[in-house]
Amino acid sequence: MCLFTATMWILCSLLVPETYAPVLLRKRAATLSKMSGKVYKSQQDAEQGVVTVAHAFKTALLRPWVLLFKEPIVLLLSTYMAIIYGTLYMLFAAYPIVYQEKRGWTAGVGALPFLGVAVGMIAAVGYSIWDNKRYIRCMKKDPHGIAPPEARMPPAMVGGVSIVVGLIWFAWTNSMLFISTGHEFC
Numbered sequence: 001m002c003l004f005t006a007t008m009w010i011l012c013s014l015l016v017p018e019t020y021a022p023v024l025l026r027k028r029a030a031t032l033s034k035m036s037g038k039v040y041k042s043q044q045d046a047e048q049g050v051v052t053v054a055h056a057f058k059t060a061l062l063r064p065w066v067l068l069f070k071e072p073i074v075l076l077l078s079t080y081m082a083i084i085y086g087t088l089y090m091l092f093a094a095y096p097i098v099y100q101e102k103r104g105w106t107a108g109v110g111a112l113p114f115l116g117v118a119v120g121m122i123a124a125v126g127y128s129i130w131d132n133k134r135y136i137r138c139m140k141k142d143p144h145g146i147a148p149p150e151a152r153m154p155p156a157m158v159g160g161v162s163i164v165v166g167l168i169w170f171a172w173t174n175s176m177l178f179i180s181t182g183h184e185f186c
Helices: 002-015 021-036 043-048 053-070 072-102 114-141 149-180
Strands: none
Touching: 021 043, 053 072, 072 114, 072 149, 114 149
């Protein structure tokens, strides 16, 4: 995963053009300065003044916390994603215990349940691609071409129900294992 992410980061850095307006304006001002010999600055740079490294770090480190605690949707989505990823990583730890230690499967066979996680993730990506067509229809209905944020909620709702069903299924099948082997629940 790390190699894939690093490869994608390098490819995107080299192939995807810059689209952030302040950076584009700053580059244009630098090009005009070189061509004409005059000093050009973007309006934002002229108004903002010189930004120190300490100020840039302070802003970059403070902004996520401000968003987290002042924007309810950021807090709710961050909490939701923390629960989802926490559950996923707990499954990574639980599968070897359940399938290799308790059921006695070999390491190769005990890794097969991870295929269920992979199939679920692939299905979720496929569903998101299919659902994006519905989102585009929502955007086209709006006179300004902007869909409301709630238009992205249906896949999250399906995922929320699916993860609960999957966890109940996993726990139910394993509770029978513990009962049949005489283990007690703590």
